Amino acid sequence: MAQFKNLMEVLKLLNKSNCRKCNEKTCMAFAAEVFKGNRPLSDCPDLPPEILETHGLEHSALKERSDEFLTLISAMQQQIQDLDLLTVAQRVGGTFADGRLTLTCLGKPVSIDMNGKIISDIHVNHWFAIPFYSHLTHAKDKPLTGRWVPLRELKGGKDYFRLFNQRCEKPLKKIADDHTELFEDLVRLFKGEKVEDHYEADISLVLRPFPTVPVLICYLKAEEGMASDLNVFFDEGAEEKMPIRTLYTLGAGLVNMFEKIALRHWTF
Ligand code: SF4
Known part of the structure:
Protein backbone atom coordinates (compact mmCIF):
# COMPACT_ATOMS: atom_id res chain seq x y z
CA MET A 1 0.00 0.00 0.00
CA ALA A 2 1.33 3.43 -0.88
CA GLN A 3 2.17 5.76 1.99
CA PHE A 4 0.46 9.11 2.19
CA LYS A 5 2.07 11.94 4.14
CA ASN A 6 -1.23 13.17 5.51
CA LEU A 7 -4.98 12.80 5.24
CA MET A 8 -5.32 15.78 2.88
CA GLU A 9 -3.12 14.05 0.34
CA VAL A 10 -5.75 11.28 0.12
CA LEU A 11 -8.68 13.72 0.17
CA LYS A 12 -7.28 15.61 -2.81
CA LEU A 13 -7.70 12.47 -4.93
CA LEU A 14 -11.42 12.04 -4.12
CA ASN A 15 -14.23 13.89 -5.83
CA LYS A 16 -15.66 15.22 -2.52
CA SER A 17 -19.24 14.41 -3.49
CA ASN A 18 -19.85 12.60 -0.17
CA CYS A 19 -21.94 10.14 -2.17
CA ARG A 20 -21.48 7.34 0.44
CA LYS A 21 -20.97 4.61 -2.13
CA CYS A 22 -17.95 3.53 -0.06
CA ASN A 23 -20.21 3.23 3.02
CA GLU A 24 -18.46 6.10 4.77
CA LYS A 25 -20.46 9.21 5.62
CA THR A 26 -18.10 11.58 3.84
CA CYS A 27 -15.08 11.59 1.56
CA MET A 28 -13.13 12.99 4.52
CA ALA A 29 -14.07 9.94 6.65
CA PHE A 30 -13.04 7.63 3.81
CA ALA A 31 -9.75 9.52 3.37
CA ALA A 32 -9.05 9.07 7.09
CA GLU A 33 -9.59 5.31 6.82
CA VAL A 34 -7.28 5.10 3.80
CA PHE A 35 -4.64 7.20 5.54
CA LYS A 36 -4.78 4.92 8.59
CA GLY A 37 -4.35 1.92 6.30
CA ASN A 38 -7.77 0.45 7.17
CA ARG A 39 -9.13 0.63 3.64
CA PRO A 40 -7.68 0.54 0.12
CA LEU A 41 -8.06 3.61 -2.07
CA SER A 42 -9.80 1.46 -4.70
CA ASP A 43 -12.83 1.09 -2.35
CA CYS A 44 -13.98 4.45 -3.72
CA PRO A 45 -15.75 3.31 -6.92
CA ASP A 46 -15.54 6.79 -8.40
CA LEU A 47 -11.77 6.99 -8.57
CA PRO A 48 -10.71 6.86 -12.20
CA PRO A 49 -8.18 4.14 -13.10
CA GLU A 50 -5.53 6.75 -13.93
CA ILE A 51 -5.51 7.98 -10.32
CA LEU A 52 -5.01 4.47 -8.99
CA GLU A 53 -2.35 3.98 -11.60
CA THR A 54 -0.57 7.22 -10.70
CA HIS A 55 -0.45 6.10 -7.10
CA GLY A 56 0.67 2.60 -7.97
CA LEU A 57 -2.07 1.12 -5.84
CA GLU A 58 -4.07 -2.07 -5.83
CA HIS A 59 -2.96 -3.44 -9.14
CA SER A 60 -5.49 -6.27 -9.08
CA ALA A 61 -8.40 -3.83 -8.61
CA LEU A 62 -6.97 -1.61 -11.30
CA LYS A 63 -6.55 -4.52 -13.67
CA GLU A 64 -10.10 -5.70 -13.06
CA ARG A 65 -11.49 -2.25 -13.90
CA SER A 66 -9.24 -1.88 -16.95
CA ASP A 67 -10.26 -5.33 -18.23
CA GLU A 68 -13.95 -4.49 -17.82
CA PHE A 69 -13.46 -1.22 -19.64
CA LEU A 70 -11.49 -2.81 -22.50
CA THR A 71 -14.16 -5.48 -23.00
CA LEU A 72 -16.87 -2.82 -23.16
CA ILE A 73 -14.87 -0.66 -25.58
CA SER A 74 -14.13 -3.63 -27.80
CA ALA A 75 -17.86 -4.52 -27.98
CA MET A 76 -18.73 -0.92 -28.82
CA GLN A 77 -16.03 -0.73 -31.51
CA GLN A 78 -17.53 -3.85 -33.02
CA GLN A 79 -20.90 -2.08 -33.28
CA ILE A 80 -19.26 0.94 -34.95
CA GLN A 81 -17.83 -1.30 -37.68
CA ASP A 82 -21.38 -2.19 -38.73
CA LEU A 83 -22.43 1.46 -39.13
CA ASP A 84 -22.50 3.61 -42.24
CA LEU A 85 -20.43 6.50 -40.82
CA LEU A 86 -21.50 8.90 -43.59
CA THR A 87 -25.17 8.50 -42.58
CA VAL A 88 -24.31 8.66 -38.89
CA ALA A 89 -22.31 11.88 -39.44
CA GLN A 90 -25.46 13.53 -40.83
CA ARG A 91 -27.48 12.47 -37.77
CA VAL A 92 -25.00 13.70 -35.20
CA GLY A 93 -23.93 17.02 -36.73
CA GLY A 94 -20.54 15.72 -37.85
CA THR A 95 -18.55 15.45 -41.07
CA PHE A 96 -17.27 12.43 -42.94
CA ALA A 97 -14.06 12.42 -44.99
CA ASP A 98 -11.21 9.99 -45.71
CA GLY A 99 -13.00 7.15 -43.92
CA ARG A 100 -13.39 9.14 -40.70
CA LEU A 101 -16.33 10.72 -38.95
CA THR A 102 -15.40 13.90 -37.10
CA LEU A 103 -17.36 15.73 -34.40
CA THR A 104 -16.56 18.96 -32.61
CA CYS A 105 -16.63 18.04 -28.93
CA LEU A 106 -16.26 20.90 -26.42
CA GLY A 107 -14.71 22.93 -29.21
CA LYS A 108 -12.16 20.28 -30.22
CA PRO A 109 -12.28 17.92 -33.22
CA VAL A 110 -12.59 14.23 -32.37
CA SER A 111 -12.60 11.61 -35.14
CA ILE A 112 -13.41 7.94 -35.35
CA ASP A 113 -12.33 5.57 -38.12
CA MET A 114 -14.27 2.66 -39.61
CA ASN A 115 -12.65 0.25 -37.13
CA GLY A 116 -14.07 2.26 -34.25
CA LYS A 117 -10.74 3.79 -33.24
CA ILE A 118 -11.03 7.27 -31.72
CA ILE A 119 -8.46 9.77 -32.97
CA SER A 120 -7.96 13.09 -31.21
CA ASP A 121 -5.34 15.48 -29.90
CA ILE A 122 -7.16 15.57 -26.58
CA HIS A 123 -6.87 12.81 -24.00
CA VAL A 124 -9.86 10.48 -24.40
CA ASN A 125 -10.77 8.64 -21.20
CA HIS A 126 -13.63 6.23 -20.54
CA TRP A 127 -15.92 9.06 -19.37
CA PHE A 128 -15.82 10.40 -22.88
CA ALA A 129 -15.22 7.26 -24.98
CA ILE A 130 -18.32 5.40 -23.77
CA PRO A 131 -20.78 8.28 -24.44
CA PHE A 132 -19.05 8.86 -27.81
CA TYR A 133 -19.60 5.27 -29.00
CA SER A 134 -23.06 5.14 -27.49
CA HIS A 135 -24.05 8.41 -29.17
CA LEU A 136 -23.00 7.17 -32.62
CA THR A 137 -24.87 3.87 -32.33
CA HIS A 138 -27.99 5.32 -30.70
CA ALA A 139 -28.62 8.75 -32.33
CA LYS A 140 -31.83 8.99 -34.34
CA ASP A 141 -32.41 11.30 -37.25
CA LYS A 142 -34.58 13.73 -35.27
CA PRO A 143 -33.93 17.44 -34.73
CA LEU A 144 -33.54 18.82 -31.20
CA THR A 145 -36.68 20.43 -29.75
CA GLY A 146 -34.95 23.59 -28.46
CA ARG A 147 -36.74 23.16 -25.10
S1 SF4 B 1 -17.43 6.62 -2.61
FE1 SF4 B 1 -15.71 7.98 -3.04
S2 SF4 B 1 -16.69 9.89 -3.63
FE2 SF4 B 1 -18.27 8.71 -2.56
S3 SF4 B 1 -18.10 9.29 -0.38
FE3 SF4 B 1 -16.80 7.54 -0.65
S4 SF4 B 1 -14.81 8.42 -1.06
FE4 SF4 B 1 -16.28 10.04 -1.42
Missing part, protein backbone atom coordinates in the same frame (compact mmCIF):
# COMPACT_ATOMS: atom_id res chain seq x y z
CA TRP A 148 -34.51 22.77 -22.04
CA VAL A 149 -35.62 20.38 -19.31
CA PRO A 150 -33.98 18.96 -16.18
CA LEU A 151 -32.92 15.31 -16.34
CA ARG A 152 -35.89 14.20 -14.17
CA GLU A 153 -38.31 15.39 -16.91
CA LEU A 154 -36.74 13.18 -19.57
CA LYS A 155 -38.58 9.88 -20.15
CA GLY A 156 -36.04 7.70 -18.30
CA GLY A 157 -35.03 10.51 -15.95
CA LYS A 158 -36.95 9.26 -12.92
CA ASP A 159 -34.44 6.41 -12.49
CA TYR A 160 -31.42 8.67 -12.68
CA PHE A 161 -32.23 12.14 -11.42
CA ARG A 162 -31.24 11.52 -7.78
CA LEU A 163 -27.91 10.02 -8.78
CA PHE A 164 -27.43 12.80 -11.32
CA ASN A 165 -28.06 15.42 -8.66
CA GLN A 166 -25.61 13.72 -6.30
CA ARG A 167 -22.85 13.05 -8.79
CA CYS A 168 -23.22 15.98 -11.18
CA GLU A 169 -25.18 18.96 -9.95
CA LYS A 170 -23.95 19.01 -6.34
CA PRO A 171 -20.21 18.66 -7.14
CA LEU A 172 -20.57 21.19 -9.95
CA LYS A 173 -22.23 23.64 -7.56
CA LYS A 174 -19.35 23.14 -5.14
CA ILE A 175 -16.85 24.04 -7.86
CA ALA A 176 -18.93 27.08 -8.77
CA ASP A 177 -19.26 28.13 -5.10
CA ASP A 178 -15.57 27.70 -4.27
CA HIS A 179 -14.12 28.97 -7.52
CA THR A 180 -16.71 31.05 -9.32
CA GLU A 181 -14.12 32.78 -11.51
CA LEU A 182 -12.45 29.50 -12.27
CA PHE A 183 -15.86 28.03 -13.09
CA GLU A 184 -16.38 30.81 -15.63
CA ASP A 185 -12.90 30.15 -17.04
CA LEU A 186 -13.61 26.44 -17.29
CA VAL A 187 -16.69 26.94 -19.37
CA ARG A 188 -14.78 29.34 -21.60
CA LEU A 189 -12.04 26.75 -21.96
CA PHE A 190 -14.65 24.28 -23.17
CA LYS A 191 -16.14 26.82 -25.58
CA GLY A 192 -19.30 27.45 -23.59
CA GLU A 193 -21.91 29.71 -25.16
CA LYS A 194 -23.41 32.41 -22.93
CA VAL A 195 -27.19 32.33 -22.83
CA GLU A 196 -28.89 35.65 -22.17
CA ASP A 197 -32.33 36.03 -20.58
CA HIS A 198 -32.95 32.33 -20.43
CA TYR A 199 -33.22 31.47 -16.78
CA GLU A 200 -32.84 33.56 -13.70
CA ALA A 201 -29.17 32.77 -13.17
CA ASP A 202 -25.87 34.61 -12.75
CA ILE A 203 -24.13 32.21 -15.11
CA SER A 204 -26.04 30.45 -17.89
CA LEU A 205 -23.92 28.58 -20.35
CA VAL A 206 -24.38 25.93 -22.97
CA LEU A 207 -21.62 23.35 -23.38
CA ARG A 208 -21.54 21.04 -26.36
CA PRO A 209 -19.81 17.78 -25.46
CA PHE A 210 -21.34 16.59 -28.74
CA PRO A 211 -22.88 18.88 -31.40
CA THR A 212 -26.38 17.45 -30.95
CA VAL A 213 -26.16 16.85 -27.18
CA PRO A 214 -25.95 20.33 -25.68
CA VAL A 215 -25.95 20.82 -21.91
CA LEU A 216 -27.20 24.01 -20.24
CA ILE A 217 -25.67 24.90 -16.86
CA CYS A 218 -27.38 27.59 -14.79
CA TYR A 219 -25.70 28.89 -11.63
CA LEU A 220 -27.21 31.33 -9.16
CA LYS A 221 -24.71 32.88 -6.75
CA ALA A 222 -25.48 32.96 -3.02
CA GLU A 223 -26.94 36.19 -1.71
CA GLU A 224 -27.76 37.35 1.77
CA GLY A 225 -30.10 34.76 3.23
CA MET A 226 -30.23 32.76 -0.02
CA ALA A 227 -28.10 29.71 -0.78
CA SER A 228 -26.51 29.32 -4.19
CA ASP A 229 -28.11 26.99 -6.71
CA LEU A 230 -27.00 25.12 -9.78
CA ASN A 231 -29.10 23.21 -12.29
CA VAL A 232 -28.21 21.28 -15.40
CA PHE A 233 -30.64 21.03 -18.31
CA PHE A 234 -30.80 18.91 -21.46
CA ASP A 235 -32.76 19.31 -24.64
CA GLU A 236 -36.17 17.64 -24.27
CA GLY A 237 -35.20 15.33 -27.17
CA ALA A 238 -31.81 14.35 -25.71
CA GLU A 239 -32.81 10.69 -25.32
CA GLU A 240 -33.20 10.45 -29.10
CA LYS A 241 -29.46 11.13 -29.27
CA MET A 242 -28.14 9.15 -26.31
CA PRO A 243 -29.64 6.71 -23.77
CA ILE A 244 -30.44 8.19 -20.35
CA ARG A 245 -27.73 6.14 -18.63
CA THR A 246 -25.15 7.58 -21.02
CA LEU A 247 -26.44 11.11 -20.43
CA TYR A 248 -25.74 10.51 -16.76
CA THR A 249 -22.23 9.15 -17.53
CA LEU A 250 -21.60 12.17 -19.74
CA GLY A 251 -22.65 14.59 -16.97
CA ALA A 252 -20.47 12.78 -14.41
CA GLY A 253 -17.58 12.86 -16.89
CA LEU A 254 -17.88 16.60 -17.40
CA VAL A 255 -17.84 17.14 -13.65
CA ASN A 256 -14.83 14.85 -13.34
CA MET A 257 -12.94 16.94 -15.90
CA PHE A 258 -13.93 20.19 -14.17
CA GLU A 259 -12.82 18.82 -10.80
CA LYS A 260 -9.43 17.79 -12.09
CA ILE A 261 -8.83 21.27 -13.45
CA ALA A 262 -10.14 22.88 -10.25
CA LEU A 263 -7.96 20.62 -8.07
CA ARG A 264 -4.83 22.07 -9.63
CA HIS A 265 -5.83 25.42 -8.17
CA TRP A 266 -6.80 24.16 -4.72
CA THR A 267 -4.53 24.47 -1.73
CA PHE A 268 -5.24 22.87 1.59
Whole structure:
Protein backbone atom coordinates (compact mmCIF):
# COMPACT_ATOMS: atom_id res chain seq x y z
CA MET A 1 0.00 0.00 0.00
CA ALA A 2 1.33 3.43 -0.88
CA GLN A 3 2.17 5.76 1.99
CA PHE A 4 0.46 9.11 2.19
CA LYS A 5 2.07 11.94 4.14
CA ASN A 6 -1.23 13.17 5.51
CA LEU A 7 -4.98 12.80 5.24
CA MET A 8 -5.32 15.78 2.88
CA GLU A 9 -3.12 14.05 0.34
CA VAL A 10 -5.75 11.28 0.12
CA LEU A 11 -8.68 13.72 0.17
CA LYS A 12 -7.28 15.61 -2.81
CA LEU A 13 -7.70 12.47 -4.93
CA LEU A 14 -11.42 12.04 -4.12
CA ASN A 15 -14.23 13.89 -5.83
CA LYS A 16 -15.66 15.22 -2.52
CA SER A 17 -19.24 14.41 -3.49
CA ASN A 18 -19.85 12.60 -0.17
CA CYS A 19 -21.94 10.14 -2.17
CA ARG A 20 -21.48 7.34 0.44
CA LYS A 21 -20.97 4.61 -2.13
CA CYS A 22 -17.95 3.53 -0.06
CA ASN A 23 -20.21 3.23 3.02
CA GLU A 24 -18.46 6.10 4.77
CA LYS A 25 -20.46 9.21 5.62
CA THR A 26 -18.10 11.58 3.84
CA CYS A 27 -15.08 11.59 1.56
CA MET A 28 -13.13 12.99 4.52
CA ALA A 29 -14.07 9.94 6.65
CA PHE A 30 -13.04 7.63 3.81
CA ALA A 31 -9.75 9.52 3.37
CA ALA A 32 -9.05 9.07 7.09
CA GLU A 33 -9.59 5.31 6.82
CA VAL A 34 -7.28 5.10 3.80
CA PHE A 35 -4.64 7.20 5.54
CA LYS A 36 -4.78 4.92 8.59
CA GLY A 37 -4.35 1.92 6.30
CA ASN A 38 -7.77 0.45 7.17
CA ARG A 39 -9.13 0.63 3.64
CA PRO A 40 -7.68 0.54 0.12
CA LEU A 41 -8.06 3.61 -2.07
CA SER A 42 -9.80 1.46 -4.70
CA ASP A 43 -12.83 1.09 -2.35
CA CYS A 44 -13.98 4.45 -3.72
CA PRO A 45 -15.75 3.31 -6.92
CA ASP A 46 -15.54 6.79 -8.40
CA LEU A 47 -11.77 6.99 -8.57
CA PRO A 48 -10.71 6.86 -12.20
CA PRO A 49 -8.18 4.14 -13.10
CA GLU A 50 -5.53 6.75 -13.93
CA ILE A 51 -5.51 7.98 -10.32
CA LEU A 52 -5.01 4.47 -8.99
CA GLU A 53 -2.35 3.98 -11.60
CA THR A 54 -0.57 7.22 -10.70
CA HIS A 55 -0.45 6.10 -7.10
CA GLY A 56 0.67 2.60 -7.97
CA LEU A 57 -2.07 1.12 -5.84
CA GLU A 58 -4.07 -2.07 -5.83
CA HIS A 59 -2.96 -3.44 -9.14
CA SER A 60 -5.49 -6.27 -9.08
CA ALA A 61 -8.40 -3.83 -8.61
CA LEU A 62 -6.97 -1.61 -11.30
CA LYS A 63 -6.55 -4.52 -13.67
CA GLU A 64 -10.10 -5.70 -13.06
CA ARG A 65 -11.49 -2.25 -13.90
CA SER A 66 -9.24 -1.88 -16.95
CA ASP A 67 -10.26 -5.33 -18.23
CA GLU A 68 -13.95 -4.49 -17.82
CA PHE A 69 -13.46 -1.22 -19.64
CA LEU A 70 -11.49 -2.81 -22.50
CA THR A 71 -14.16 -5.48 -23.00
CA LEU A 72 -16.87 -2.82 -23.16
CA ILE A 73 -14.87 -0.66 -25.58
CA SER A 74 -14.13 -3.63 -27.80
CA ALA A 75 -17.86 -4.52 -27.98
CA MET A 76 -18.73 -0.92 -28.82
CA GLN A 77 -16.03 -0.73 -31.51
CA GLN A 78 -17.53 -3.85 -33.02
CA GLN A 79 -20.90 -2.08 -33.28
CA ILE A 80 -19.26 0.94 -34.95
CA GLN A 81 -17.83 -1.30 -37.68
CA ASP A 82 -21.38 -2.19 -38.73
CA LEU A 83 -22.43 1.46 -39.13
CA ASP A 84 -22.50 3.61 -42.24
CA LEU A 85 -20.43 6.50 -40.82
CA LEU A 86 -21.50 8.90 -43.59
CA THR A 87 -25.17 8.50 -42.58
CA VAL A 88 -24.31 8.66 -38.89
CA ALA A 89 -22.31 11.88 -39.44
CA GLN A 90 -25.46 13.53 -40.83
CA ARG A 91 -27.48 12.47 -37.77
CA VAL A 92 -25.00 13.70 -35.20
CA GLY A 93 -23.93 17.02 -36.73
CA GLY A 94 -20.54 15.72 -37.85
CA THR A 95 -18.55 15.45 -41.07
CA PHE A 96 -17.27 12.43 -42.94
CA ALA A 97 -14.06 12.42 -44.99
CA ASP A 98 -11.21 9.99 -45.71
CA GLY A 99 -13.00 7.15 -43.92
CA ARG A 100 -13.39 9.14 -40.70
CA LEU A 101 -16.33 10.72 -38.95
CA THR A 102 -15.40 13.90 -37.10
CA LEU A 103 -17.36 15.73 -34.40
CA THR A 104 -16.56 18.96 -32.61
CA CYS A 105 -16.63 18.04 -28.93
CA LEU A 106 -16.26 20.90 -26.42
CA GLY A 107 -14.71 22.93 -29.21
CA LYS A 108 -12.16 20.28 -30.22
CA PRO A 109 -12.28 17.92 -33.22
CA VAL A 110 -12.59 14.23 -32.37
CA SER A 111 -12.60 11.61 -35.14
CA ILE A 112 -13.41 7.94 -35.35
CA ASP A 113 -12.33 5.57 -38.12
CA MET A 114 -14.27 2.66 -39.61
CA ASN A 115 -12.65 0.25 -37.13
CA GLY A 116 -14.07 2.26 -34.25
CA LYS A 117 -10.74 3.79 -33.24
CA ILE A 118 -11.03 7.27 -31.72
CA ILE A 119 -8.46 9.77 -32.97
CA SER A 120 -7.96 13.09 -31.21
CA ASP A 121 -5.34 15.48 -29.90
CA ILE A 122 -7.16 15.57 -26.58
CA HIS A 123 -6.87 12.81 -24.00
CA VAL A 124 -9.86 10.48 -24.40
CA ASN A 125 -10.77 8.64 -21.20
CA HIS A 126 -13.63 6.23 -20.54
CA TRP A 127 -15.92 9.06 -19.37
CA PHE A 128 -15.82 10.40 -22.88
CA ALA A 129 -15.22 7.26 -24.98
CA ILE A 130 -18.32 5.40 -23.77
CA PRO A 131 -20.78 8.28 -24.44
CA PHE A 132 -19.05 8.86 -27.81
CA TYR A 133 -19.60 5.27 -29.00
CA SER A 134 -23.06 5.14 -27.49
CA HIS A 135 -24.05 8.41 -29.17
CA LEU A 136 -23.00 7.17 -32.62
CA THR A 137 -24.87 3.87 -32.33
CA HIS A 138 -27.99 5.32 -30.70
CA ALA A 139 -28.62 8.75 -32.33
CA LYS A 140 -31.83 8.99 -34.34
CA ASP A 141 -32.41 11.30 -37.25
CA LYS A 142 -34.58 13.73 -35.27
CA PRO A 143 -33.93 17.44 -34.73
CA LEU A 144 -33.54 18.82 -31.20
CA THR A 145 -36.68 20.43 -29.75
CA GLY A 146 -34.95 23.59 -28.46
CA ARG A 147 -36.74 23.16 -25.10
CA TRP A 148 -34.51 22.77 -22.04
CA VAL A 149 -35.62 20.38 -19.31
CA PRO A 150 -33.98 18.96 -16.18
CA LEU A 151 -32.92 15.31 -16.34
CA ARG A 152 -35.89 14.20 -14.17
CA GLU A 153 -38.31 15.39 -16.91
CA LEU A 154 -36.74 13.18 -19.57
CA LYS A 155 -38.58 9.88 -20.15
CA GLY A 156 -36.04 7.70 -18.30
CA GLY A 157 -35.03 10.51 -15.95
CA LYS A 158 -36.95 9.26 -12.92
CA ASP A 159 -34.44 6.41 -12.49
CA TYR A 160 -31.42 8.67 -12.68
CA PHE A 161 -32.23 12.14 -11.42
CA ARG A 162 -31.24 11.52 -7.78
CA LEU A 163 -27.91 10.02 -8.78
CA PHE A 164 -27.43 12.80 -11.32
CA ASN A 165 -28.06 15.42 -8.66
CA GLN A 166 -25.61 13.72 -6.30
CA ARG A 167 -22.85 13.05 -8.79
CA CYS A 168 -23.22 15.98 -11.18
CA GLU A 169 -25.18 18.96 -9.95
CA LYS A 170 -23.95 19.01 -6.34
CA PRO A 171 -20.21 18.66 -7.14
CA LEU A 172 -20.57 21.19 -9.95
CA LYS A 173 -22.23 23.64 -7.56
CA LYS A 174 -19.35 23.14 -5.14
CA ILE A 175 -16.85 24.04 -7.86
CA ALA A 176 -18.93 27.08 -8.77
CA ASP A 177 -19.26 28.13 -5.10
CA ASP A 178 -15.57 27.70 -4.27
CA HIS A 179 -14.12 28.97 -7.52
CA THR A 180 -16.71 31.05 -9.32
CA GLU A 181 -14.12 32.78 -11.51
CA LEU A 182 -12.45 29.50 -12.27
CA PHE A 183 -15.86 28.03 -13.09
CA GLU A 184 -16.38 30.81 -15.63
CA ASP A 185 -12.90 30.15 -17.04
CA LEU A 186 -13.61 26.44 -17.29
CA VAL A 187 -16.69 26.94 -19.37
CA ARG A 188 -14.78 29.34 -21.60
CA LEU A 189 -12.04 26.75 -21.96
CA PHE A 190 -14.65 24.28 -23.17
CA LYS A 191 -16.14 26.82 -25.58
CA GLY A 192 -19.30 27.45 -23.59
CA GLU A 193 -21.91 29.71 -25.16
CA LYS A 194 -23.41 32.41 -22.93
CA VAL A 195 -27.19 32.33 -22.83
CA GLU A 196 -28.89 35.65 -22.17
CA ASP A 197 -32.33 36.03 -20.58
CA HIS A 198 -32.95 32.33 -20.43
CA TYR A 199 -33.22 31.47 -16.78
CA GLU A 200 -32.84 33.56 -13.70
CA ALA A 201 -29.17 32.77 -13.17
CA ASP A 202 -25.87 34.61 -12.75
CA ILE A 203 -24.13 32.21 -15.11
CA SER A 204 -26.04 30.45 -17.89
CA LEU A 205 -23.92 28.58 -20.35
CA VAL A 206 -24.38 25.93 -22.97
CA LEU A 207 -21.62 23.35 -23.38
CA ARG A 208 -21.54 21.04 -26.36
CA PRO A 209 -19.81 17.78 -25.46
CA PHE A 210 -21.34 16.59 -28.74
CA PRO A 211 -22.88 18.88 -31.40
CA THR A 212 -26.38 17.45 -30.95
CA VAL A 213 -26.16 16.85 -27.18
CA PRO A 214 -25.95 20.33 -25.68
CA VAL A 215 -25.95 20.82 -21.91
CA LEU A 216 -27.20 24.01 -20.24
CA ILE A 217 -25.67 24.90 -16.86
CA CYS A 218 -27.38 27.59 -14.79
CA TYR A 219 -25.70 28.89 -11.63
CA LEU A 220 -27.21 31.33 -9.16
CA LYS A 221 -24.71 32.88 -6.75
CA ALA A 222 -25.48 32.96 -3.02
CA GLU A 223 -26.94 36.19 -1.71
CA GLU A 224 -27.76 37.35 1.77
CA GLY A 225 -30.10 34.76 3.23
CA MET A 226 -30.23 32.76 -0.02
CA ALA A 227 -28.10 29.71 -0.78
CA SER A 228 -26.51 29.32 -4.19
CA ASP A 229 -28.11 26.99 -6.71
CA LEU A 230 -27.00 25.12 -9.78
CA ASN A 231 -29.10 23.21 -12.29
CA VAL A 232 -28.21 21.28 -15.40
CA PHE A 233 -30.64 21.03 -18.31
CA PHE A 234 -30.80 18.91 -21.46
CA ASP A 235 -32.76 19.31 -24.64
CA GLU A 236 -36.17 17.64 -24.27
CA GLY A 237 -35.20 15.33 -27.17
CA ALA A 238 -31.81 14.35 -25.71
CA GLU A 239 -32.81 10.69 -25.32
CA GLU A 240 -33.20 10.45 -29.10
CA LYS A 241 -29.46 11.13 -29.27
CA MET A 242 -28.14 9.15 -26.31
CA PRO A 243 -29.64 6.71 -23.77
CA ILE A 244 -30.44 8.19 -20.35
CA ARG A 245 -27.73 6.14 -18.63
CA THR A 246 -25.15 7.58 -21.02
CA LEU A 247 -26.44 11.11 -20.43
CA TYR A 248 -25.74 10.51 -16.76
CA THR A 249 -22.23 9.15 -17.53
CA LEU A 250 -21.60 12.17 -19.74
CA GLY A 251 -22.65 14.59 -16.97
CA ALA A 252 -20.47 12.78 -14.41
CA GLY A 253 -17.58 12.86 -16.89
CA LEU A 254 -17.88 16.60 -17.40
CA VAL A 255 -17.84 17.14 -13.65
CA ASN A 256 -14.83 14.85 -13.34
CA MET A 257 -12.94 16.94 -15.90
CA PHE A 258 -13.93 20.19 -14.17
CA GLU A 259 -12.82 18.82 -10.80
CA LYS A 260 -9.43 17.79 -12.09
CA ILE A 261 -8.83 21.27 -13.45
CA ALA A 262 -10.14 22.88 -10.25
CA LEU A 263 -7.96 20.62 -8.07
CA ARG A 264 -4.83 22.07 -9.63
CA HIS A 265 -5.83 25.42 -8.17
CA TRP A 266 -6.80 24.16 -4.72
CA THR A 267 -4.53 24.47 -1.73
CA PHE A 268 -5.24 22.87 1.59
S1 SF4 B 1 -17.43 6.62 -2.61
FE1 SF4 B 1 -15.71 7.98 -3.04
S2 SF4 B 1 -16.69 9.89 -3.63
FE2 SF4 B 1 -18.27 8.71 -2.56
S3 SF4 B 1 -18.10 9.29 -0.38
FE3 SF4 B 1 -16.80 7.54 -0.65
S4 SF4 B 1 -14.81 8.42 -1.06
FE4 SF4 B 1 -16.28 10.04 -1.42
